């Protein structure tokens with residue numbers, strides 16, 4: 060490969076590609092890579108240091124039983140976990156249907172009309188609800204400067220924490236009080252309450268909603284999704300937004316995440332809804348087809364005018380939660396919820412008999428006891444720890460228990476034993492509990508849910524397994540072929556890295572257990588932070604942000620806190636090059652910054668002169684520059700160090716978007732280049748799989764002067780004392796961190812550098828073979844690309860009418876996922892092969908792209924029809940190709956088997972080209988029966 064591209068050695072290629080002035084002087088000091096076997100032993104030893112107790116802390120995290128059929132066939136299945144966000148809908152119909160199930164399930168339980176396909180966690184969903192209500196203010200409210208949000212005091216502390224973080228930069232004033240004391244006036248725009256509340260009480264909010272609406276205020280309700288199987292859903296008592304966590308639907312606690320937040324609202328607010336929405340449309344043959352709907356709402360298009368920066372969300376976890384509802388169905392979910400209530404009720408009665416006073420009048424799963432005078436809280440604590448149980452301790456001395464799906468008779472006996480012994484009473488025993496016990500009439504749900512066929516069909520494991528498989532067969536993932544999505548780094552997610560995730564020692568830990576029960580996690584995370592600090596060239600790392608965009612936001616807020624600490628709170632201008640990803644300006648806007656766009660020159664590089672001018676112009680209010688490096692144009696710009704100096708000279712900080720770290724690791728680093736802070740996309744460079752649209756992990760790393768501002772947490776000490784929390788869990792999506800830990804440990808310092816070098820080699824190899832037919836839009840000073848490249852398609856469109864979209868759909872017929880389309884330059888394709896692809900696979904891709912080029916030429920030269928050709932009609936489904944009628948001007952074999960080797964491994968797209976506009980005009984975001992769409 061080196062010879063093909065015209066260099067003698069890897070070193071020569073790297074010298075030609077990566078500017079000398081930014082190269083690391085010393086290799087990474089991360090030790091040699093471990094073998095898979097050695098790593099397995101190491102991570103297993105760490106797992107043993109986590110203690111799996113029965114945890115009744117609740118507070119948004121509950122033990123669950125993940126049905127094994129879902130664990131094995133979804134969570135542990137690379138088709139589900141290695142696929143990408145369904146940008147190419149025709150080859151993503153399986154996960155789109157799974158997410159549509161999820162949305163339908165959320166609408167059913169919440170009683171709302173429209174749900175999205177997940178947000179990052181319950182606390183960030185609360186912030187999204189706040190911002191959505193803020194942006195929905197009436198003209199008069201805006202004119203009046205209505206900026207007050209009421210939040211009931213009985214909301215999870217982590218939710219309030221994130222609301223506080225996110226409100227400040229937007230000028231929203233948060234008033235926390237008992238909801239009964241809210242005094243509405245024309246400055247108030249919204250209300251957030253929790254149902255059941257943070258103490259476990261079910262409150263009747265219907266009068267509040269009425270008053271709020273009379274005062275033109277919207278009401279958002281944080282709800283426990285499982286409780287809504289028994290309780291009147293917020294949609295039925297007038298809520299405008301309902302959000303929360305779907306963790307209880309079969310997703311393990313995992314020391315805090317990842318879990319999918321749900322978010323639902325009324326149809327009239329659909330255009331203000333944050334996150335991805337899956338909608339129903341039709342394909343070119345009129346068949347029902349799914350795809351992401353209303354995409355113009357998203358930050359990709361709206362940039363600094365966006366009201367949310369969500370890109371990666373929690374697709375895999377939403378998929379699992381949706382399957383959980385499919386498998387259990389309405390009766391199953393009802394009986395799980397009813398059993399939980401019944402056990403909580405039993406405990407309430409029995410523990411009261413021991414002299415304790417239960418404080419919750421109406422409750423679902425949580426009971427809260429004040430202690431008799433002679434009982435000490437400490438006694439309860441040590442007695443429960445002896446029996447390997449964690450209870451919740453309130454500041455006022457009360458003790459709480461949140462019951463979950465796993466609680467059984469044995470557990471009931473142990474719990475009661477603790478309370479009896481602490482009170483010096485004989486220990487009663489139980490051999491059973493009532494299966495069902497009715498919730499108070501006032502709160503009892505009458506409406507039905509999960510009535511559609513899909514939730515009533517797959518009751519046996521065999522049927523469920525086949526349903527999952529049926530959907531899986533409709534999706535392209537890394538199990539089929541390379542996914543060359545530029546900027547997304549779709550590399551191998553090695554099986555050895557993934558194995559520990561299913562172990563109960565990682566999955567079964569509640570984030571609020573005493574740290575001595577989670578030493579395996581703590582040791583692993585400390586080592587990981589230190590390794591990531593070294594890789595980035597920075598002083599410290601926060602693992603809290605749970606996506607790239609969340610990392611951007613957190614990093615920018617750290618910069619704002621730094622300026623504020625120096626009396627420079629007026630520094631608000633954020634310079635962003637025009638080539639930036641949409642999340643960059645959107646995150647800056649969310650952080651209260653003023654975005655100033657700086658141009659790129661004709662080579663795709665930052666125009667340094669223009670940047671200098673802008674920096675000087677804003678020298679009094681410059682907060683930072685936000686750059687991606689190598690740039691989203693796929694080039695290492697030599698001027699980057701000068702750019703950093705300019706920004707520093709004018710008092711700004713340099714924020715680096717770490718999306719392209721795969722071209723830096725071991726060769727250079729953000730710290731070495733001169734940046735002050737960066738985020739890393741662990742779900743790109745560091746091997747966490749993309750899950751069909753999430754989870755993501757976006758830790759931030761920074762220089763010493765910013766460490767004191769890294770995000771803290773209101774419940775657990777996560778080692779930082781800076782800004783309020785940016786996500787619900789103290790260490791973000793902790794349970795997927797072993798993947799990155801394993802990636803670093805098994806590659807070691809040299810392996811990490813070599814991975815970067817091979818990624819650069821692979822990209823240059825592809826560029827070499829495609830440059831003549833397509834053209835490479837931007838290259839560095841020596842004609843090299845970094846780890847990705849932009850292929851030109853605009854000249855082809857001009858000559859033949861074949862667009863970049865046609866190329867992307869035709870790739871499906873060859874069994875490939877398209878590269879990134881029209882980002883960062885319209886009409887182009889951005890290709891990133893990563894280091895994981897073999898020479899054979901690169902050659903297959905190159906042969907495919909060149910074969911497609913020849914097909915385009917056939918159209919251009921009139922050999923093929925301008926409209927009826929393999930590109931315009933792509934992708935071709937199996938049904939099209941075997942249909943008795945075939946009226947096209949080309950052969951079926953050309954449609955389906957354009958190259959010889961496709962015969963041995965054909966992937967059939969399930970639908971043909973999807974009509975996006977139709978779906979947006981006729982928005983349907985739940986899975987109604989098929990005949991409704993005809």
Ligand SMILES: Cc1ncc(COP(=O)(O)O)c(C=O)c1O
Pocket residue numbers: 369370371546547606607608609640642643687691716718719740755757
């Ligand atoms: C350059 C760049 N920045 C930021 C992001 C946002 O990351 P995330 O999707 O994890 O929020 C992406 C995602 O594709 C990206 O390519």
